Amino acid sequence: xxxxxxxxxxxxxxxxxxxxxxxxxxxxxxxxxxxxxxxxxxxxxxxxxxxxxxxxxxxxxxxxxxxxxxxxxxxxxxxxxxxxxxxxxxxxxxxxxxxxxxxxxxxxxxxxxxxxxxxxxxxxxxxxxxxxxxxxxxxxxxxxxxxxx
Amino acid sequence: xxxxxxxxxxxxxxxxxxxxxxxxxxxxxxxxxxxxxxxxxxxxxxxxxxxxxxxxxxxxxxxxxxxxxxxxxxxxxxxxxxxxxxxxxxxxxxxxxxxxxxxxxxxxxxxxxxxxxxxxxxxxxxxxxxxxxxxxxxxxxxxxxxxxxxxxxxxxxxxxxxxxxxxxxxxxxxxxxxxxxxxxxxxxxxxxxxxxxxxxxxxxxxxxxxxxxxxxxxxxxxxxxxxxxxxxxxxxxxxxxxxxxxxxxxxxx
Numbered sequence: 001x002x003x004x005x006x007x008x009x010x011x012x013x014x015x016x017x018x019x020x021x022x023x024x025x026x027x028x029x030x031x032x033x034x035x036x037x038x039x040x041x042x043x044x045x046x047x048x049x050x051x052x053x054x055x056x057x058x059x060x061x062x063x064x065x066x067x068x069x070x071x072x073x074x075x076x077x078x079x080x081x082x083x084x085x086x087x088x089x090x091x092x093x094x095x096x097x098x099x100x101x102x103x104x105x106x107x108x109x110x111x112x113x114x115x116x117x118x119x120x121x122x123x124x125x126x127x128x129x130x131x132x133x134x135x136x137x138x139x140x141x142x143x144x145x146x147x148x149x
Numbered sequence: 150x151x152x153x154x155x156x157x158x159x160x161x162x163x164x165x166x167x168x169x170x171x172x173x174x175x176x177x178x179x180x181x182x183x184x185x186x187x188x189x190x191x192x193x194x195x196x197x198x199x200x201x202x203x204x205x206x207x208x209x210x211x212x213x214x215x216x217x218x219x220x221x222x223x224x225x226x227x228x229x230x231x232x233x234x235x236x237x238x239x240x241x242x243x244x245x246x247x248x249x250x251x252x253x254x255x256x257x258x259x260x261x262x263x264x265x266x267x268x269x270x271x272x273x274x275x276x277x278x279x280x281x282x283x284x285x286x287x288x289x290x291x292x293x294x295x296x297x298x299x300x301x302x303x304x305x306x307x308x309x310x311x312x313x314x315x316x317x318x319x320x321x322x323x324x325x326x327x328x329x330x331x332x333x334x335x336x337x338x339x340x341x342x343x344x345x346x347x348x349x350x351x352x353x354x355x356x357x358x359x360x361x362x363x364x365x366x367x368x369x370x371x372x373x374x375x376x377x378x379x380x381x382x383x384x385x386x387x388x389x390x391x392x393x394x395x396x397x398x399x400x401x402x
Contacts (some may be wrong), residue, residue, distance in 0.1 A: 026200065109266065109267065
């Protein structure tokens with residue numbers, strides 16, 4: 001019984017097989033369970049911060065009170081969140097971020113002075129996004145637009 | 150018996166050829182291939198533990214990077230709106246009116262600043278709470294340096310000297326002059342810092358509200374035909390007193 005053994009070649013083969021199985025199993029576990037959870041968490045945090053930054057830039061784009069005033073302010077948005085493009089639009093007095101994934105997105109209220117009577121338009125991520133202001137009959141109008149560079 | 154002995158001897162000589170005698174028995178263990186496998190198992194176990202630790206560290210890092218970006222943005226926007234030019238509380242940019250600030254409460258906060266709807270907001274000026282909707286402790290705060298202005302109305306009845314000049318002791322942006330000269334006197338011109346603000350060749354009399362420059366001290370000079378005793382001219386002006394304090398806006402969403 002003492003002399004029964006496995007030759008070194010077979011030992012190396014067993015070692016390689018075990019290691020390959022281990023790495024495959026670990027990768028599958030991580031990518032099936034842990035990695036998507038982390039990516040979702042980061043994606044929703046990114047969406048919240050992007051929305052807050054966009055709202056702040058729009059509020060800063062309101063020009064001082066004057067009779068004839070036009071302004072254009074460029075806003076830098078991240079091109080994708082969670083690997084997909086998104087859209088930012090205005091709904092009532094709120095700014096909304098639309099994203100294809102269900103957990104990513106949000107809405108927030110805009111704090112604009114009373115002389116801004118209307119705000120409309122929308123942004124699609126990845127383009128040259130600007131917010132313009134002009135005066136029309138009712139008051140100051142803000143618009144979210146995309147400029148061709 | 151003899152054959153077994155011979156077989157054993159042959160066996161021993163064969164093993165002696167291979168360099169193994171009874172004394173070298175222990176070395177045969179190294180020829181067994183599977184003795185390396187426990188080391189592999191321990192190595193894989195250590196790798197699993199390291200991966201688990203790495204995931205725990207990543208979890209902690211993600212949890213500590215939570216920012217509540219929405220609350221911070223609402224707090225800073227609300228603070229900017231409160232101290233802005235269009236606000237109901239301010240005289241000018243960053244200057245809050247003291248009496249209007251005393252009257253400010255949660256209802257007016259919700260009406261005048263609609264961005265605060267849906268959040269618990271607390272506004273403090275100089276460490277005392279001015280308005281509060283809900284419980285805002287644990288939210289994000291935003292501080293701004295502001296000036297609170299309280300105005301006192303002052304009246305001056307000067308004894309006009311030989312030059313008929315009276316200087317206001319405080320800088321103010323407007324004043325009300327009450328000119329009531331005696332019967333035979335005609336006040337023709339009133340100047341403020343060499344700028345003519347009132348002129349009537351037939352004589353000025355009555356109450357006049359004049360606008361002055363806030364940035365320089367105003368000296369009134371009266372040009373009149375006839376004597377101007379004390380009490381002919383009364384000046385009423387607002388004397389603002391300003392205090393620099395901190396405005397803290399706390400928003401909890």
